[in-house]
Amino acid sequence: xxxxxxxxxxxxxxxxxxxxxxxxxxxxxxxxxxxxxxxxxxxxxxxxxxxxxxxxxxxxxxxxxxxxxxxxxxxxxxxxxxxxxxxxxxxxxxxxxxxxxxxxxxxxxxxx
Amino acid sequence: xxxxxxxxxxxxxxxxxxxxxxxxxxxxxxxxxxxxxxxxxxxxxxxxxxxxxxxxxxxxxxxxxxxxxxxxxxxxxxxxxxxxxxxxxxxxxxxxxxxxxxxxxxxxxxxx
Numbered sequence: 001x002x003x004x005x006x007x008x009x010x011x012x013x014x015x016x017x018x019x020x021x022x023x024x025x026x027x028x029x030x031x032x033x034x035x036x037x038x039x040x041x042x043x044x045x046x047x048x049x050x051x052x053x054x055x056x057x058x059x060x061x062x063x064x065x066x067x068x069x070x071x072x073x074x075x076x077x078x079x080x081x082x083x084x085x086x087x088x089x090x091x092x093x094x095x096x097x098x099x100x101x102x103x104x105x106x107x108x109x110x111x112x
Numbered sequence: 113x114x115x116x117x118x119x120x121x122x123x124x125x126x127x128x129x130x131x132x133x134x135x136x137x138x139x140x141x142x143x144x145x146x147x148x149x150x151x152x153x154x155x156x157x158x159x160x161x162x163x164x165x166x167x168x169x170x171x172x173x174x175x176x177x178x179x180x181x182x183x184x185x186x187x188x189x190x191x192x193x194x195x196x197x198x199x200x201x202x203x204x205x206x207x208x209x210x211x212x213x214x215x216x217x218x219x220x221x222x223x224x
Contacts, residue, residue: 043214103148105153
């Protein structure tokens with residue numbers, strides 16, 4: 001009954017540090033997504049993976065990289081964190097067009 | 113490109129009041145439309161959806177009708193409860209890996 005699981009739930013980094021946000025889904029979904037949520041801006045797509053083995057840029061990809069490790073897992077990496085990347089990050093997955101995306105509970109990331 | 117415009121919040125209502133949250137969109141092609149809800153500290157959950165013109169999505173007393181002529185998908189509920197307090201997001205997708213475009217969200221607070 002897990003759905004989409006994100007780790008960690010909270011993280012504080014210093015400017016210039018790197019880290020990887022992990023996401024895993026157990027629903028056998030084909031597509032996976034990474035969003036960031038900032039006050040007054042809704043959710044913005046960072047990267048997505050339409051199927052295992054493919055990744056593409058979304059609306060705000062600069063400063064991020066992703067890896068679709070297998071069908072279940074899709075990670076987001078910050079190579080050199082900047083204060084502008086302070087945000088709440090959400091992972092989502094979906095099976096087919098017109099079906100809803102299922103979201104994880106988010107990772108709250110602060111960069112000092 | 114695609115875009116979604118939602119009414120600004122916060123919206124504050126007394127319990128049992130009528131709710132309307134306006135949502136209009138611009139899109140190429142024929143989008144599917146969604147309302148998602150986000151409770152404090154959680155990820156987004158699908159509330160309802162509509163996939164073609166004149167469809168009505170409904171769930172938990174909430175309704176929205178896909179109006180192609182006015183490019184709108186307004187969310188309504190006849191009698192809100194304190195437990196409906198949350199942030200509501202209107203969203204659309206038009207295929208192509210089913211990327212969602214979100215509005216900025218509308219915070220609803222319901223008081224006794």
